[in-house]
Amino acid sequence: MDKKDENGNHSVSFSEDGASAGLFARRDFVKYLLAGSALSIAAIEKLNAGVYQAITSLNQKYVEDISPDGTYWDEIRKMFLFENKLIMMNNGTLGPMPKPVFNTLMRYFRIQATNPYDLYNFVPGGKEGIRTKLAAFVGASPDEVSFSSNTTEGLNLVANGLDLKEGDEVIVSNLEHPGAINPWNLKAKRTGVKIVQVPFSTPAQSVEQIVNPFAAAVTPRTKIIAVGHTVFITGQITPLKELSKMAHEKGVLVMGDSAHGIGMLSLDMHAMGVDFFASSPYKWLGAPAGIGLFYVRKEAQAKLWPTIVSSGWEVDNARKYDPQGQRADAMVYALGEAIDFANRIGKERIERRIKALAAYFKQGLAKIPGVTINTPTDPYLSAGLTAFLVDGVDSQKIVDYVFEKYNLVVRTMGGFGAGKPALRVSTPIYISTREIDMLLEGVATLVRHKV
Numbered sequence: 120m121d122k123k124d125e126n127g128n129h130s131v132s133f134s135e136d137g138a139s140a141g142l143f144a145r146r147d148f149v150k151y152l153l154a155g156s157a158l159s160i161a162a163i164e165k166l167n168a169g170v171y172q173a174i175t176s177l178n179q180k181y182v183e184d185i186s187p188d189g190t191y192w193d194e195i196r197k198m199f200l201f202e203n204k205l206i207m208m209n210n211g212t213l214g215p216m217p218k219p220v221f222n223t224l225m226r227y228f229r230i231q232a233t234n235p236y237d238l239y240n241f242v243p244g245g246k247e248g249i250r251t252k253l254a255a256f257v258g259a260s261p262d263e264v265s266f267s268s269n270t271t272e273g274l275n276l277v278a279n280g281l282d283l284k285e286g287d288e289v290i291v292s293n294l295e296h297p298g299a300i301n302p303w304n305l306k307a308k309r310t311g312v313k314i315v316q317v318p319f320s321t322p323a324q325s326v327e328q329i330v331n332p333f334a335a336a337v338t339p340r341t342k343i344i345a346v347g348h349t350v351f352i353t354g355q356i357t358p359l360k361e362l363s364k365m366a367h368e369k370g371v372l373v374m375g376d377s378a379h380g381i382g383m384l385s386l387d388m389h390a391m392g393v394d395f396f397a398s399s400p401y402k403w404l405g406a407p408a409g410i411g412l413f414y415v416r417k418e419a420q421a422k423l424w425p426t427i428v429s430s431g432w433e434v435d436n437a438r439k440y441d442p443q444g445q446r447a448d449a450m451v452y453a454l455g456e457a458i459d460f461a462n463r464i465g466k467e468r469i470e471r472r473i474k475a476l477a478a479y480f481k482q483g484l485a486k487i488p489g490v491t492i493n494t495p496t497d498p499y500l501s502a503g504l505t506a507f508l509v510d511g512v513d514s515q516k517i518v519d520y521v522f523e524k525y526n527l528v529v530r531t532m533g534g535f536g537a538g539k540p541a542l543r544v545s546t547p548i549y550i551s552t553r554e555i556d557m558l559l560e561g562v563a564t565l566v567r568h569k570v
């Protein structure tokens with residue numbers, strides 16, 4: 120735990136095998152950071168500060184986005200690490216890191232490489248500050264967020280940790296990711312829980328069209344509705360606020376699988392009202408793979424047992440769901456840096472930008488003959504993922520063509536009960552409309568040649 124000493128300096132108590140072993144002044148650690156292998160560490164600090172100063176200046180100059188592109192976003196793009204000329208439009212699988220995030224990641228791995236003693240004694244002390252930052256970023260209290268390893272882990276923790284009996288019902292959609300549905304399949308095998316599937320309309324036209332079929336499927340045995348928030352096949356954003364309101368009125372819990380949500384949407388857990396929420400910040404937020412958000416609403420924590428425990432599992436907050444044992448704290452610090460980067464731009468501005476690009480892309484697609492868009496057009500029900508099919512053109516051909524011609528990365532997405540593989544395109548903040556035009560041109564070319 121991070122504590123203050125009598126001089127107001129933070130100090131860190133460390134523990135090994137759960138035993139408190141002493142107190143160290145944090146300023147000694149800071150001294151270490153600024154000395155020894157310090158040249159590069161100081162240089163990293165300076166580099167990150169330079170990036171943040173540049174964003175602040177841009178914010179002052181460009182208070183609002185007057186057009187989808189322009190200097191503001193061109194400059195932001197330069198703050199990402201890309202291999203030369205790569206146009207990355209598949210954040211849905213894995214996104215790139217902004218430079219400050221990579222710098223921070225390297226900084227903490229460097230401490231492990233050069234001084235493991237400091238890594239286990241001092242570095243963990245800063246984690247609570249990052250938990251607080253993460254909680255604020257998603258509209259939650261620090262007692263409600265846990266650092267999972269990824270979305271799959273969070274989803275498994277819920278399926279495994281709820282006391283459900285034979286005959287209890289779990290409602291899912293027809294478009295769940297394997298990491299979301301298989302924890303319930305396992306639970307069903309172990310306990311006899313019944314899985315009830317409710318189909319999503321593709322594309323959904325309204326909130327009611329999504330929520331009403333779930334309301335109709337609730338029975339006295341229903342315990343939880345566990346659905347995709349950012350539906351990976353269609354790009355639908357499921358209206359969890361309305362779904363939670365309906366479910367809570369019936370005494371049913373709600374879990375959102377929002378693998379893509381953090382960094383794509385301006386999230387507010389309390390406004391949304393969900394009980395459980397899992398997200399992967401290495402898709403849209405620029406964090407490294409291996410660190411995730413797992414949210415458990417205060418009121419739901421008494422119902423969810425932790426699955427993997429060491430000391431501290433009986434605490435009355437979401438820290439009991441944190442992964443246990445040694446792990447790479449560099450990931451946690453890099454997540455904190457990714458949140459700082461996003462906060463500098465502003466999470467609402469990020470969501471607006473992503474949705475403006477997606478709308479631009481959809482408008483362009485709608486002009487190409489034979490295109491069917493599987494993603495809702497309503498910006499409340501969609502965001503940065505757009506999925507579409509082209510009549511008579513194999514989706515994989517488009518993927519290969521635009522990669523070869525423009526070095527532009529998209530992917531196919533299908534199977535999983537969703538029919539023919541569609542093309543799925545991500546429109547993150549660093550993409551320009553010029554690059555979307557390239558993709559549209561690529562699709563139109565293949566349509567003309569009916570490949």
Ligand SMILES: Cc1ncc(COP(=O)(O)O)c(C=O)c1O
Binds near residue numbers: 272296299349377399
């Ligand atoms: C909707 C959805 N759920 C869960 C996952 C699994 O995420 P992770 O591999 O980060 O655990 C993904 C991955 O893309 C996803 O799209």
